[in-house]
Amino acid sequence: MPTPIQRVSERIAFAARTAFDRLPPEMVVSAFGVQYGHLSTAEGGDLFVTRLGWPMLDRLLPSQWYADGWYASHGSQLKGSTGNVYRVASRPAGGKSLDLVVKFSRMAQEVPLEVSTGFPDNVPPEVIANARFNSPMEEFGLVMELRGGGAAPELPRMLTQKPLAIYVPPETYQLWELGRSRSRFENHGHMLSRDQEHATKAIELDIRRMYVLVYGWIKGLDAEDAAEDAGLDAADLERLTVEVIAEMHERGFRVLDNKPKHFIVRPLRRGGGLLHREGALVYGLVDYELLQRTTEHQEAFWSRRRQIYRDLFRRRDEPSPASSATHLRPGRVFGVDYLYAETPDGGRVWTVGRNPGLFDYFLASRWHRTPRTKLSPRNEVYATRTRDGIDIVYRKSNVGVRPRADPFERRGRQIREHGYNSPFETVAIAEALRRKGIAATVPLAITRTGHHSGTARFLHDARRFRVHEPFRTPGAPAEPILIPDFDYYTLWASFGCSGQEAGATVDLETARARELLDDAEFKALAGQSRADLVALGIAGVPIANHEFLLSTDAAGRLERDARGKTRVALAMDALTAFEYQVLKEDRYQDLLRRISGQLGTLGVQKLDFSGNDVLVLLGLDGEFLAGPDGEISGTLCSFELMRGFEGLIGEPPEGVPGI
Incomplete structure (x- = not known):
């Protein structure tokens, strides 16, 4: 039987002969957008190797550069660097060494940062005051993003050191020995x-x-050391610093202590001067522990993600190309197409449509822990902006829970007899209503948690589970799509944006990021919109800039009136509009009667119908978005207690009775 050390050696040998893309899932981890091959080393430490470093694994093992203090005894500490940073050639492997930069992370240490008043970057004082050293994985993530072009991927790549590996030695230390603050950590x-x-x-x-x-290691000299040979004076170094800062800003990044020591240039061997290509100085950027995104880049990042999402959303029903991810399996439930996959934590995701590019947007990790606003006093319904900057609404399904309605009141009896629709039924109902010309919110996905969540026995309603039992997940092993003791969520496009009315509206923040508005007009419009709300009697309500919606034409341009002004609107439910007295009782009642009548013509009844279930767009001029008939447009957003829809949705499988 092999010893633990032998098993580690076998594991490393296996890794060394295996391509990164063929590593077993248990050896691959990811953080801040960077994938690593993870190895436990013979010394008892942990080694995380990036894709860039994986082909050089034999020289990145700690035995090749760290063990016995090799980095210090055979390397040299880089002068002018802050912290412990060494240049070292690894021990040879296969007859080759590797020039490395070894840097000990200062994560959670105090930042001794003072920026002179002459520093050419306009960094706000509060950013300097709150400066912190990046953690190792965060630093690698930012460097990889910068290498990819950041906010401007079309620009020439900025040369950086290649992030190869992160090593965590097995030894432990007291906090004072590492200089770490527990709160920072x-x-x-x-x-x-x-x-x-x-x-x-x-x-x-x-x-x-x-x-x-x-x-x-990047070949060359830092700009300060190269200055004398290249004939550079202090003014030249300052101009270089300004140039580097500007090029980083173009890509959406800044380094809080940027200086010529961080710029690696290449002196020419003959004639002096520095290496240029196509008239531009060739330089590399080093030292990233204070690298961060600019505020503008962060906002632009969300804008790009939203635009990519909108483009994918418009094509969500296109068939999957042959090159699509193999873990996504197509399926159909009640006439609605889905792409289905299991998630690493044991959960399940059904993305509406056929476009595989949308799938990752709806993983629970993208939306379940982001700041949220509760939209219902009775149910778990939340609005959130996902980590990708997409505005969605998610609802925890009540399927499997017996409705708590009065059994001695007619409507209560109807609700109890019908029960809550399943998440698959609610999605199918919404899609069917939209096909019939009744406005309804747009379903995006259904997710199921990976952990059990039981319901008290006296509250349990098993009817939907029995009805859905014949529906199975695609692929093998197949399982029922609806299983008791798990939480199900439905995800919906936020009304008025993010695909709900693709090409018809754009939120205020996105309009600025897409340069539909300049900064001055953005600020003026944001201020005027809040003033208009106060004039309408909607005061003291915190409204984020991305909640204000602007109309756009078919080409994506802002619609403007004869005076060049654009109309601003705010989405809300009809009951809220009534409570703020911007929607009068007669129009409120008429809106609900009209929608109830439209449902009735299809044989559908909303058992708990109220103004909470209808969304409207209020123009800040006090007028609501209206249809061609001049009546207020309302959009249905709740489908759990609808009945009579069986003839609208796709046929159930053979043997499945109607509900």
Whole structure:
């Protein structure tokens, strides 16, 4: 029987001969957008190797550069660097060494940062005051994003050191030995844990262990050292610093202590001067522990993600191309097409449509822990902006719970007799109503949690589970789509944006990010919109800029009146509009009667119908969005207690009775 050390050696040998894309899932972890191959080392430490480093694994093993203090005894500490940073050639493997930069992370240490008043970057004082060193995984994530172009991927790639590996030696230390603050460390831990949520194998930071980052060496000299040979004076170095800062800003990044020591240039061997290509100075950027995104890049990042999402959403019913992800399996339930997959935490996701590009947007890790607003006093219904900047509404399904309605009141008896519709029924109802010309919110996905969540026996209603039992998940092993003791959520496009009216509206923040508005007009419009709300009697309500909606034409341009002004609207339910007295009782009652009548012509009844179930768009001029007939347009958003829909949705499988 092999010893533990032998098993580790066998594992490393297996890794060394296996391509990164062929590693078993239990060896691959991900953090801040970077994938790593994870190895336990013979010394008892942990080694995380990026895709860039994986082909050089034999020289990145700690035995090749860390053991016995090799990095210090055979390397040199980089002068002018802050912290412990070394350049070292690894021990040879296969007759080859590797030039490395070994950097000990200063995560959770105090930042001794003072920026002179002459520093050429306009960094707000509060950013300097709250400066922190990046954690190792966060730093690698930011560097990889910068290498990819950040906010401007069309620009030439910015040269950086290649992030190769992160090594965590097995030894533990007291906090004072590492200079760490527990509160600072906890902030890093929370950031990483949020990023790791729902991961099959999560990375956890250990406050008592060191973290060593390994980069590839960039040939050349830092700009300060090269200045004399290249004939550069202080003014030249300042101009270079300004140039680098500007190029980083174009890509949406900044370094809080940017300086010529961080710019690697290449002196020419003959004639002096520095290497240029196509008239531009060739330089590399080093030292990333204070690298961060600019505020503008963060906003633009969300805008791009939203635009990508909108483009995918418009094509959500297109068949999956042959190159689509193989873990997504197509299926159909009640006439609605889905792409289905299991998630690493044991959950399940059904994405409405056939476009595989939409799937990752609806994983629970993208929306379940983001700040949310509760929309219903009775049910778990929340509005949130996902980590990708997409505005959605998610509802916890009541399926399997007996409705708590008065059995001695006619409507209460009807509700109890019918029970709550399943998430698959609610999605099918919404899609069917939209096909029939009745406005309804747009379903995006259904998710099921990976953990059990039981219901008290006296509340349990098993009827929907029996009816749905013949419906099975696609692929093998197949299982019922609806299983008791799990929580189901339906995800919906936020009314008025994010696909609900693709090409018809755009929120105020996105309009600025897409340069439909300049900064001055954005600020003026945001201020005027809030003033208009107060004039309408809607005061003291916190409204975010992304909640204000602007009309756009078919080409995506803002619609403007003869005076060049654009109309601003706010989405709300009809009952809220009535309570704020912007929707009068007669129009409120008429709106509900009209929609109830439209449902009735289809044989459908909403058993608990109220103004909460109808969404409207209020123009800040006090007028509601109206249809061609001049009547207020209302959009249905609740489908759990509808009955009489059986003839509208797809046929159930053979042997499944109607409800």
